[in-house]
Amino acid sequence: MSSPIMFPYKSLLSVSKDSKEPIYQQITNQFTLLIRNGMLKSGQQILSSRALSDVLGVHRKTVIMALDELLAQGWLETKQGSGTFVAKNLPEMKPQKLKDSKDTSIKKAGFSFESKPILQREVIKASDKLHLDDGFPDPRLAPLLELSRAYRSNLIHGNAYVKLGYGDTKGSLWLRQELAKYLNESRGLKITSDNILIVRGTIMAMYLLTTAFVKAGDIVVLSEMTWASAKINFQHAGANILTIPTDENGIMVDVLEEICQKHTVRLIYITSHHYYPTTVTLKADRRIKLLKLAEKYRFIIFEDDYDYDFHYQSKPLLPLASADEVGVVLYSGSFTKGISPAFRVGYLVAPEEVIEHLSHFRRIIDRQGDSMLENAIAELLQEGIIQKHLRKSLREYRERRDFFCELLSQKLKNEVSFQIPEGGMSVWTKFDKSIDLVKTAEKALKNGLYFSNGTQHNLLDRNLNATRLGFASSSVEELEKCVAILEKSITKV
Template identity: 30%
Template sequence: MRQPDRHSNQPLYQQIADDIERRISYGEFPPGSLLPSERKLAEQLGVNRSTVILAYAELRALGIVESRTGSGTRVSKYKWGATPKHTPNWHRYVEGGSFLPNLPFLRRVREALQQDNTLIDFASGELGADISPVKEINTLMDENHYTAYLGYADPQGFGPLREALVTYLSQYRGIQTTESSILITSGSQQSLYLITQCLLAPGDAVAIEDPSYCYSLPIFQSAGLRLFRLPVDAKGIRPEDVRSLYKKHRIKMVFVNPNYQNPTGIALDAGRRIELLDVASELGLPIVEDDPFSLTAYNGMPPQPLKSMDPIGSVLYIGSFSKIAASGLRVGWMVAPHSVVDRLADARQQMDFGLSVVPQQVAAQFLKSPYVQPHLERLRMHLLYKRDLLISALRQELPDLVSFSIPQGGLHLWCKIIPEVSDNKLFEEAIRHGVIFVPGSVYGSDSGYVRFTFARPKTDEIVPGIAKFAAALRAVLAQSN
């Protein structure tokens, strides 16, 4: 038998089951033949007997083997007649696809929130119901009669929404564009997916911030891209690092989140913005600017986007309603050269024939309504209040155990745990105490960082949530002493 790989993400029992199933299919163990006993196989492979028991149970569930008390475990001979027939080994298919699953921590976040709706949620990167424009959107839906014909939408996006975005981007972001240069997407994440799949090739090198939300997206690895880091300091990335990576690795594209970066909350320094555009122009290097948070600027003066300073078209600009209005609409957009929009719209048509027209109509009506500016002002006020509650609670509960820089916009607070601590132990202990967050290692950082999202929890949950986190942290530190 082949020794299981203890460094693999696949459980040991599943590796053993797959190996036995493969040997059976090759004829090494013919129908009716006796397999090694659980104890003998466990000794042979150097694993616990319970691991072999799980492997045999998996094979029994597939109908591949049969076990009888006193007779051991044999390859099935009769269950499907004289010629053995097997259910497809779906585990092998699931593990073998090229599109990678979410990171284990993120899958655990989803699982924990589904299992316990009382958890105080500092993990989900979206607005809570208390600060979303729910009333305004419901009013618009009541007042407007949307199309009666629900056929396939334009794969580039609903025309009136793209027209409304031309005005919105000019007014709020200083970006001058036309509807033919806008692609509507199912949130900003689909924009990133289309870029990685359609504009880059396996083996291409790209630069992303460190830490970065991009590290939490397996779409980059699924596309076969090589990722190189741009360290983020108090002023954001250093443009000279882009030039260095280009010389060393011939990077093909740079991905940045310059305004209240996820997860650090840093805004890229104004001088560095100009320098970054100069470097990109010099090297002919595209920049993908993901800008979901800029309109949350607490002082009402959002930083200038790179796209508004880009005279030669180096920047692909990505935006979304998710972080400023309603994530459930799943409406995002990309501003790009028309040739790029055509290419990505064609890919979109192959995927889903275009985003549903109904949420696009709702988004278009919202953008053209008088509700936008008042909503943004309330949103900033509420986010600032929640941020200050979070900071006050951390200073009260953990004055000597955490450090952080105070963001001036966005939804997140990036914290460093001062004592050395295991991400996994702290994460699981926090769940046991009734609170959940995202460990910093998800975003490429070393162990010991935490991202708190303060937009999702209700105002009266923030202080109790940090108290629960503090209790969990102290419990983990006590265990390690």
């Protein structure tokens, strides 16, 4: 049996009185690590509490607390009249090289796993730089005071057990009721609260959809250019992806019909109102034909209506879901574009049995959403505050769109081409072929302006040399600075 005196306690144990961690816990954790690393072996006797307190320079009661904790956890055991020992029933630990105490994090997993390349994407994070982003809202316009008031009200009033306990996996009933009214009035839907599933955002709706309805080998149809997160979801599910081209009127539905005549299509993903990334609107005749094809060939239409509320030319076309009489359209939207990306509240509209089915899948990844936030938004919808905010934002974003497009025409008329978008929060901008868009984006970033280099929109057979330049999240003064930086960052091939 090893002598407790021979063990180098002084060099292997240390405490810091400046640490926020209690001293007894520091001692406990260090003893545990020494046992795990095989430095202290099973059955080895350790110093008495009095001797340890002398070695560590701490009060004996503190050491006793640490030893009691180690005894309770089963790392140590006592023998009447003999002292305290490392527990004998522990498996043999081979001595390991002690790591630098400043770097205790584990870098590598102790098991194998597959890392899919399709999941490796840069995460866009907010920064204080100037930006022409992907088409995000300006949170400075959001009704934050009203939202905080409603959140606080829902937090402190009412039955706490009900409000702060587990809720419906479909989401707040109050929000689903208010959303049903709002969507019926603004989008021509004919739904009740039972047709709505509250989700964290469209990306969560997409994941639930693919998990529940798309099997490996199923055919999913996307447009040639599409939202990367949607494509990745279908790829992750093992779907066989087919693509169809688009033009100034949206997706070419005739090509979809040809595909349906040859293959069994399970689903088509579409951004019908403001096509991503070019912002064009799917025209009425193609909408009618798409619905007829879905009814005939019994495939799902996933309609992602990410910024329906921001259409500037006239009253926007109603979504496909408003004309769906056979239950083939799953309609998704969120408050991300209306309020701010930080507020993760979205919705999926579908036939009642689909909502019930999806709620079971939602339960196993996210028991429920943020009930307080959902109820706060329900209150703002009921009071008309969100509707008022959207009308105000629409006027502001229209002004920013017009100002930004005028700036592009004046300052970069020989470098870019674009169509003034009828709606949305960004301008699909094509750069002259003589311009290296990747290097231009890099140089702009060094000069304090972020915008995407557009490579994610390129097709397999050609470089489009185009990108989305978001205008909504910047004031007119900021937009002027953005274009000035962009102008001086232009880099020729």
